[in-house]
Each structure stands twice: as C-alpha cells, then as structure tokens.
Amino acid sequence: MKSSKPDRRRFIIPSFFFMILILCVLASINEVRFDNLLRFGRCAFPNATTNTSHSMSNEVVSDQASNSSSSEDIRILIGILTLPDQYHRRHFLRMIYGTQSPVGAQVDIKFVFCNLTKEDQKVLVALEIMRYDDIIILNCKENMNKGKTYTYFSSLPEMFNSSDGPYPPYHYVMKTDDDTYFRLENLVASLKPLSRDDLYYGYVIPCPSMDPFVHYMSGMGYLISWDIVEWIKDSDIPKNHLEGPEDKVFGDWIREGHRAKNRYNAKWSMYNFPEPPTRCTHELWPDTVAVHLLKNQEKWIRTLKYFNVTDNLKPSKLYHIP
Numbered sequence: 001m002k003s004s005k006p007d008r009r010r011f012i013i014p015s016f017f018f019m020i021l022i023l024c025v026l027a028s029i030n031e032v033r034f035d036n037l038l039r040f041g042r043c044a045f046p047n048a049t050t051n052t053s054h055s056m057s058n059e060v061v062s063d064q065a066s067n068s069s070s071s072e073d074i075r076i077l078i079g080i081l082t083l084p085d086q087y088h089r090r091h092f093l094r095m096i097y098g099t100q101s102p103v104g105a106q107v108d109i110k111f112v113f114c115n116l117t118k119e120d121q122k123v124l125v126a127l128e129i130m131r132y133d134d135i136i137i138l139n140c141k142e143n144m145n146k147g148k149t150y151t152y153f154s155s156l157p158e159m160f161n162s163s164d165g166p167y168p169p170y171h172y173v174m175k176t177d178d179d180t181y182f183r184l185e186n187l188v189a190s191l192k193p194l195s196r197d198d199l200y201y202g203y204v205i206p207c208p209s210m211d212p213f214v215h216y217m218s219g220m221g222y223l224i225s226w227d228i229v230e231w232i233k234d235s236d237i238p239k240n241h242l243e244g245p246e247d248k249v250f251g252d253w254i255r256e257g258h259r260a261k262n263r264y265n266a267k268w269s270m271y272n273f274p275e276p277p278t279r280c281t282h283e284l285w286p287d288t289v290a291v292h293l294l295k296n297q298e299k300w301i302r303t304l305k306y307f308n309v310t311d312n313l314k315p316s317k318l319y320h321i322p
Contacts, residue, residue, distance in 0.1 A: 074105040074191060076223075077160075077170040079112045079152055082178040083142065084121045087128075089178050092300075094132065099309065102184040104192065108170075111178075112152050114140040147242035149175055149250060153224075154233040168226035171196045175250075176221035179294045181303055186289045190266060191223075199225040200260035203270040203290075205247070207280040212263035216251020218280075220270065220292035228259055266290075273299050 082089065090111050097109045111134060116122050129135050136159070140151045152175060160169035172191065176182065194201070201224070202217025209215060232238050238253045254260045269289040272281040284291065284306045294300045304310075313321065 074172070074188060075166070075168075075170045076105060076107045076172045076174065076188070076191070077156070078107060078109050078174045078176060078182070079136065080109065080176055080178050081112050081148065081152065084113050084116055084118075084125055086178060087124060090128070093178060094134070096181065096304075096309075097184070099312075100184045102188040105184075105188040107184050107188070108134075110134055110136050112136045112138065114138050114142040114148060114151075117142075145244055145246050145249075149246040150232070150238050150242055153229050154238070157230050157233050170226055172199070172201075172223050172225055173229050174221055174223040175219070176290075177219065177292075180220045180290055180292045181294055181300070182221065182290045183288055183307065186269065186287070190264075190269065190289060194264055195225070195262040197225050197227055197262070198260055199223070199262045199264065200228070200254055201264040201266060203267050203280075203292075204265045205251075207278070210265055210267060212265040216248055216254070218270075218292070219245075219247035220272070221290050222247065222250070224260070225262075228254075231257065231259060273303070275299075 080093065093109075093111075097107075113135075115137065116125060125135065125137075136152075136155075138148070138151045138155055140148060142148070153173070156173060161167070162169065191201070200212070200217065200222070202212075202222030203220055204210065204212050205215050205218050232253065235253075235257055237257045241249060241252060241256075243249070244252075266289055268282060269287050271288075271291065272278065272293045273291055274281050274283050284303065288307070291303050294303060310321075
C-alpha cells in the first residue's frame with residue numbers, strides 16, 4: 001500500500017501537464033491567430049520560445065513601420081497660382097481634390113497669390129485660412145509674367161524647411177493654374193519610378209516636340225524636385241531674369257543653370273481640353289494625368305463626367321441623384 005502512493009503521484013503530475021497542453025491547443029484552435037499560436041508556444045515551451053517570440057515580434061513591428069512609412073513615401077506640394085478674388089474657383093477645386101485619395105503619397109494642395117489689396121479680401125481670405133489652411137500669400141504685387149512664379153518657388157524653403165520635420169519637406173513641388181485638372185492617382189503613379197533629385201516634369205513645349213531637353217514645360221503644370229527649389233532661392237540666374245512668359249522663363253533658368261539632368265515628358269497624359277482642337281489637344285482618355293484650359297463650367301463638367309468622379313457617391317435616404 002505504501003508503494004502505491006509514489007506511483008500515483010507519478011501518474012497525476014504528467015496528467016496535469018498533459019491537460020494544460022490540451023487546453024492550450026483548444027485555445028489556439030478557437031481563434032486561429034498569430035498571437036494565439038505564440039501564446040500556445042509559450043504555454044507548452046515557456047523557456048525555449050522566449051527569444052524566438054521576441055525576434056518575431058520585432059519583425060512584425062518592423063514590417064508595420066515600413067508599411068506605414070511607405071504609405072507616405074512621396075511628398076508632393078501642388079501650388080495653384082490664382083487670384084485673391086477667385087473664391088468660387090477655390091471652393092470648387094477643394095471639392096475636386098478633396099475627393100481624391102492617392103495611395104502611396106502625401107499630396108498637399110495650396111492656393112497661391114500675392115498680397116491682399118482690398119478690405120473684403122482681408123476678411124474673406126482670413127476666414128478661408130481659418131477654415132481650410134490651404135492658402136499661401138506671397139509678398140508681391142499680383143502679376144502673371146513679372147516674377148510671381150519666382151516668388152512662389154523662392155519663398156518655399158523658408159516656409160517649409162524645419163528641424164522638426166522631414167527633409168526635404170516635399171520631394172516634389174508643382175506650379176499649376178486654376179484651369180487645370182490633375183488626376184492625383186495617375187500623377188503619383190507616374191512619379192514613383194522617377195528620380196527625386198534634379199527632376200523637371202511636365203508637358204513639353206512646343207506641342208509637336210517630345211524631347212524634354214530642347215525647350216521647356218508648359219505652364220499648365222510643371223513639377224520639380226526640392227533641390228531645384230532650393231537652387232532657385234539661392235541662384236542669381238532666376239533673380240536676374242524675371243519678366244516674360246513664366247513657363248518659358250522658368251525653362252531659361254533651368255537651361256542657364258545647367259539643372260534638371262532628369263527630365264520627364266508627361267505628354268500625352270497631359271494635354272489641353274479637346275475643344276477647340278489644336279496641336280496641343282486630343283480627346284479625353286483614361287490614362288490622363290492632367291487636362292488644361294478648363295475655362296468654364298461646361299468644360300469642367302464634361303471632364304469630370306468622363307472620368308466618373310461621382311461613382312463612389314454613397315447611397316443615402318437623404319438625397320436622390322438619378
């Protein structure tokens with residue numbers, strides 16, 4: 001009888017650990033998740049898995065971090081040069097760009113004009129800034145071809161360079177007009193394979209040309225890398241040549257300064273609205289990055305309708321749009 005007690009203990013102890021193991025297995029089956037499998041491993045082999053689970057946990061965190069950073073790996077500033085009194089146009093463009101969410105990029109839209117000159121502007125523009133925070137007011141007298149583009153680009157480093165944020169604050173900066181419609185997803189996709197240094201991107205002028213190294217990019221919308229933005233601020237070449245068609249003058253700066261060894265001609269994904277037909281136009285098509293010369297509401301509506309921009313409208317009892 002005395003000898004049976006130790007035998008019973010030897011039987012009970014293994015049985016106890018076996019039941020724990022079974023419970024761990026059942027817990028892992030109940031929810032097939034990675035962290036449950038790790039929990040099962042710690043249950044069954046608490047000492048053997050400590051280092052492994054720590055290593056795998058670090059890998060998961062690292063993957064999540066890389067995914068998070070890759071979602072904003074391209075930072076783009078789009079400056080729409082416009083006039084202070086164009087309130088309705090700005091509100092309209094806020095809708096156009098506010099409903100676009102390009103993947104893999106941070107795209108900031110800013111409306112750019114010179115100093116305010118009227119009392120109503122000081123109130124209404126201030127309200128816009130308080131509500132939307134998407135306006136840049138340059139220290140200049142309003143103009144089109146007498147240095148506004150230079151003031152825009154040369155002012156950006158002081159505005160955005162900061163020790164608290166990333167450098168560069170933007171990989172690319174664009175100048176465009178308020179009669180141009182950009183499809184941001186296509187723009188981002190076209191930029192992903194390109195260099196982030198010494199880049200000049202746009203629609204080559206003259207219209208028949210396909211060589212971005214011959215002339216310049218159309219003012220409908222051209223984009224440069226941040227290093228060229230900083231060069232414009234520091235170089236005497238732009239300072240000494242301000243007047244003239246702004247897109248052509250900009251091309252002169254690039255040529256005289258021997259800048260932009262990397263150039264990208266976005267033709268024919270960028271083009272003028274089909275009507276009236278010219279050598280710079282063609283019909284709307286799916287692979288579009290930008291459409292220019294949308295001078296009236298009819299052209300805007302035809303363009304937006306072609307690209308089905310309201311297809312994602314959610315159904316609701318609050319409205320009925322046939």
